Amino acid sequence: MPPAVPIIVFVRHGETDWNVEGRLQGQRDVPLNERGRRQARRNGEKIVAAIPDVADFDFVASPLGRARATMEIARAAMGLDPKAYAVDDRLLEVTFGEWEGFTTAEVRAREPAGVAAREADKWRFLPPGGESYERLAERIRPWLADLRQPTVVVAHGGVGRVLWVDLAGIDPAEAVSRDVPHDQVFVWRDGAISLL
Secondary structure, eight states, X not given: OOSOOXXXXXXXXXXXXXXXXXXXXXXXXXXXXXXXXHHHHHHHHHHXXXXXXXXXXXXXXXXXXXHHHHHHHHHHHTTSOTTOOEEOGGGOOOOOGGGTTSBHHHHHHHOHHHHHHHHHOTTTOOOTTOOOHHHHHHHHHHHHHHOOSOEEEEEOHHHHHHHHHHHHOOOHHHHTTSOOOTTOEEEEETTEEEEO
């Protein structure tokens, strides 16, 4: 865990049709659906209402389109320039490799042993051609170490789960099973998590 991390306001990208269908999205560039756009707008409104000086924060997003669209919609809802934010590749979602685009049920039908192995140790499991949450954590930790200012970040469910481990000390096995809703804003401050 980094010794001192500024305030982090974390927003998961808005909903996509693949989220609705339960597909493993990973690093596929799936766009927001209409509900996802509404979620992004409401999250932006929540942030500016709770943090009036949020314009002074840094803003950074995953490079995937669903995260960037969420950031731009949220910033517009805050009354800020939608395009004035940074992008960082380290915030990409965990990749599911060859499993991307399939539902868990579809993967289970094709590779039952692989799904069983993932369910037994989701933190360390490597899907074929993919990445484990443990490796995702290794990718995100240098980003955390580089933070110097309070930051609004728009990224993915996997990124949020890793942040729970590193910033709140939650056991990895528990963190990887937690839901990261599209319509909630999480704030990490001094090792504690709160919701807006």
